[in-house]
Amino acid sequence: MRRLLAFILIAVLSGMGLRAADEVRIMTFDEGDGFAESRVSCIIQDRAGIIWFSTWDGLYRYDGYRLRNYKARPGDNCPLEANRIDYIRELADGNILCRVRSDYFVFNRTSRKFTPYTGPRSAHDVRYMPDEATQRMVAAMPRYAGISVRILYKDRQGGIWVYSMLGLDRISFVSKPISNRKATDAPQEEVRGLMEDSKGRLWVADKNGYVRIVGRDGRLAGYLDASGSLRPAPVLFGHSVYCIREDSRGTVWMGAKGSGLFRLTPSDKGFAVDRYVANNPIDGDLNHNDIYSIVEDSYGRMWIGTYGGGLNVATVGPGGRVTFANSGNGLPPVHEGDVEIHRLAITPGGVLLVGTNTGLYTARIERNTAAMKFHANRRDPADATSLSNNRVTDIVQARSGNIFVSTYGGGLCRIMSTNLLSDTITFRPYTTDSGLASDVVMSVTEDKQGRLWLVSGASLSCFVPSTGVITNFKRSMFSGGFVFSEARPLCMADGRLVMGTTQGILEFNPAELKKSSYVPPIVVDCGSRVELGPNEKSLSIEMAALDYNKNEQIEYAYKLDGVDETWNYTTDSHIRYANIPAGKYLLHIKSTNGDGIWTDNERTIEIHRTPAFNERPMAWMLYGGLLLVALYAIFKVAAYIRRLQRELSDIKMTTGEKVEYALLKHGERHVPGQGAPEADVERERDDAWSAKVWAYMERNMANAELTVDSFAQDMGMSRSVFYLNMKRVFGVTPNNFMQEARIAYAKELLRAHSGNISEVAYKCGFSDPKYFSRCFKKATGMTPSEYC
Known part of the structure; x- marks a missing residue:
């Protein structure tokens, strides 16, 4: 519309x-x-x-x-x-x-x-x-x-x-909508430095080089010039100030990008300005000119976080002389290599927390800084309780004592460990999956009610740690065509919040950001129950959360029990599923209202997909039965083929043996004058050999794998000699001998009723009872059942 x-x-x-x-x-x-x-x-x-x-x-x-x-x-x-x-x-x-x-x-x-x-x-x-x-x-x-x-x-x-x-x-x-406020007519006025001093005055520094001070009553106190004087009209300080901090002595420290550190001591005309730039770190000078964060410890020293040079510790000595300790002259490095620091924080217990582009580092602050030891905590992809992203953008300790770490891409992390001096600190993440508007959190601050305000490029998120409730405020809540800057927001003494933007500051009382409590009903283009046929495996549902006063795009979350492990988040008003398995499911749908607030409006839809025949248990049982039948048929066919191969082999061996016997017979020579004693000796030898053959056959009667080759080998003869002896002694070939011996033994077993026909077949060396029956009938003229 x-x-x-x-x-x-x-x-x-x-x-x-x-x-x-x-x-x-x-x-x-x-x-x-x-x-x-x-x-x-x-x-x-x-x-x-x-x-x-x-x-x-x-x-x-x-x-x-x-x-x-x-x-x-x-x-x-x-x-x-x-x-x-x-x-x-x-x-x-x-x-x-x-x-x-x-x-x-x-x-x-x-x-x-x-x-x-x-x-x-x-x-x-x-x-x-x-x-x-x-x-x-x-x-x-x-x-x-x-x-x-x-x-x-x-x-x-x-x-x-x-x-x-x-x-x-x-x-x-x-x-x-809440509007921003600019101080100049510049096309862009990106505010990067904000501070409320001990007199209740608001300091605002932008990248154009202006630093202005606004009194408690909202009137302009003046613009700071390069000499430290306050001017009623816009005048350049001349440097891009990124951070401002007032120490316990009333001195103001300002860190600039590319211009080093400024120390402003109050004077009658405004401030006396001292500037410190990177020169000779070994001799106690600053070691880097990009300064992003400044904090003060319990010893009155100023800790300076630089974007590329790591840590510097400024100590004000006699006569106001400032010296710096850094990794070039005794301060232990945060870690090896250049360190790009975004934010510093010091706990009441004296633990320094350093947020960098390579993780979170912690150390106990010692009077002798050379004795400090840093602990590193970085993202571990395999550990859900590790830091969610290595690019740490801000650190804040709430009045409750809980410490929160914001990251660029990993949302907000709450430190769960009580021991901060560890390389294995555990974290609890809060991301877009938890309801944040964005996982890119550039800065964070706490208001008077204990709520955390998280700044992303185009949105704010208000997080209540005690309940976990997150409220998002997007572009529709603000006017002015700006995006938020990386400046840490200020919670002023009177409860107002001041945010840095690319078009000046955004100043408001949190109570002014009102969100609708309206709970929109969710309507869908189907009933509360959806029936899908066997061939309907996909599903498309059109839905709408009925909020006609929407200021923001409504977000939806949906989950299909048994299919989705987690909620799916979308701004599309359609739900689509493909390849839904057969069965019964429950679809859950919920949404935000028109102001981006998640509401208790969950709706459920029953989905039943009738299984196709091939998805039913009966089908699988039938398929399993058919498979068993097929396997059995394959086994029987294979057994039949093996039997035919064996019979063919027997025929081939018999033919070969006859040929071999003829050759051997043709090669025999008659010895004239051979007497009877030699014949008797030969007969005795044949009788002994015959007994040996019968003994061997009786031992292997049930061996269906017995072959002529193995028989001859066990008799100590070659196949041809064994064949010749079998023909001479028994008058039959080895195959016929084994067949006749088995048939004879089968007759004995059948007459003695020693088992059924199958058992008799197996005892006589036949692996197939049907083959046994055919051989028996061929030898005796009757079947085994007729014989017995």
């Missing part, structure tokens, strides 16, 4: 009855928002909070984001005779009753279709009537001067809906 800034009025118009801190905002709906230039006849707000308005071009729905138009279109079977709707109201079932001329129709919110209305028609046209005060207030606005205006509705957030020849407007009343 187009915001008409030309018609945003400061609420000082007489008779309007608005607070001085309020202003009027007018929002106009036009074709760019999807609203045709059509006459508006009636407006209502339903129980859910959605705005509906009837026009001469159909029915419109508005949820703070989108305008939706519903009307009759060619060929859609809509019963509306015309799209001019003269009156609407909500029915008890939540649907919208529409009057078209003298006929009534119902717009069904679920089907988004019109149907004829058949219910009672008494007292339908009860329209909103504005009171006289509202009419006078609208009539007094310059936008509507001299034209006819119809005030159609006042919604629950106080918004007034007006229709005129200028179109459809919504008038709302919002807090007036």
Whole structure:
């Protein structure tokens, strides 16, 4: 919706009855928002909070984001005779009753279709009537001067809906933005140094080289010139001052970028200025000219944090002479290499904390600075309790005693350890996941109520440590076109906060930054339960937090139980999920209101996705059964193939043995005169060998892996000799011998009823009972079962 800034009025118009801190905002709906230039006849707000308005071009729905138009279109079977709707109201079932001329129709919110209305028609046209005060207030606005205006509705957030020849407007009343204040006409006035001195005066230093002092009463005390005098008109100090500190003696110390350190001693004309620059650190001079932070210890020494040279300790000696201790003349270095220091802090217990670009360093302050030992704490990616980011931008110890460390990119960290002199300090982080506006926290300060104010480039975050509540203040709360600078904010003695910006200072009382406590209801384009079919694995839900007075973009958080481990944060008003597993889930949705405050408006939606057949347990059981059947079939086929291979091998061996026997037989020689004694000796030898063969066969009768080769090897013969002896002694080949021996043994077992046919087959060396049955029938003419 187009915001008409030309018609945003400061609420000082007489008779309007608005607070001085309020202003009027007018929002106009036009074709760019999807609203045709059509006459508006009636407006209502339903129980859910959605705005509906009837026009001469159909029915419109508005949820703070989108305008939706519903009307009759060619060929859609809509019963509306015309799209001019003269009156609407909500029915008890939540649907919208529409009057078209003298006929009534119902717009069904679920089907988004019109149907004829058949219910009672008494007292339908009860329209909103504005009171006289509202009419006078609208009539007094310059936008509507001299034209006819119809005030159609006042919604629950106080918004007034007006229709005129200028179109459809919504008038709302919002807090007036807080403005910055510049001291000069320079295009940019980036404030980097702020301090409240012991006299209650505000010191403001900017990068243009001005240093001005404002009295407790708000009047300008003067501009500081290079000599230390205070001038009533803008005059350059001439250096870009980044930090200002008043010590316990009333002396003011100022650190500048590139210009070293300045010591201002009060005098009759203002201040006597002494300047210290980097020269010869070994001889007690400053070691770097970029100075970002200054603090004082209990010994009255000033600790100087430089951006590149590490630490310097300034000691004021007799006669006001200042000497510096640093890593070049005895002060232990914070760590090896150049150190870029952003901020220093000293606890009441005397522990120095050093915030740098490479982590947080701590040491106990000793009178003899050479005896100090620094401890380093840096980010450990594997440890959630380590420092969240190594670039430390600020350090503050709250009145509660808790110490907070801000980082550039890691949000805010609270130190949880009681021992600060350790390399393993534990931290608790607060980031955008906790509700911060940004993880880039440039500085932080504590106000009179114990709240921490965190400064980011384009926003402020107010953090209440005791409750963990975070309130964000973004651009809409401020005017002036600035961003915040890295200057540490000031909490003045009277409770005011002063912030440095790129366009001067921003000064306000925290009570002036008012946030809406409105809790917007969340509406979605589905019911409280969503059913998804087996093939519907994706989900898209359109949602809207109904806050029509939004000053900021509404943020949403959503989480689907069983799918998301943490909340998802977004400013998109759509939720999308893909590849949702089958099952039942609960979707949680919550949001901020229009002022960026997280509210207790969580809504839940039940989501049930019916599993496809292949996602059901029965399917997996069936698949498992089929797999087992397939494996069994593969096993049986493999066994059958092995049996065929064995039979083929037996056939090949028998043929080979016959050939070998023929060759051996052909090579035999008859020895004339061979007598009977030699024959007897040969017969005895054959009998002994026969007994040995039978004994071996009996021992290996059940061995299904017995082969001719292994048989011959165990007999101590070659295959050919073994074959020849088997033919000569037994008259059969080795394979036939083993087969006949096994069949003979099977007969004995079957006659003795020693087990069933399968058991007999295994005892006789057959690995397949079916193969055994075929061999038995071939040898005996009957099956094993017929034999026994």
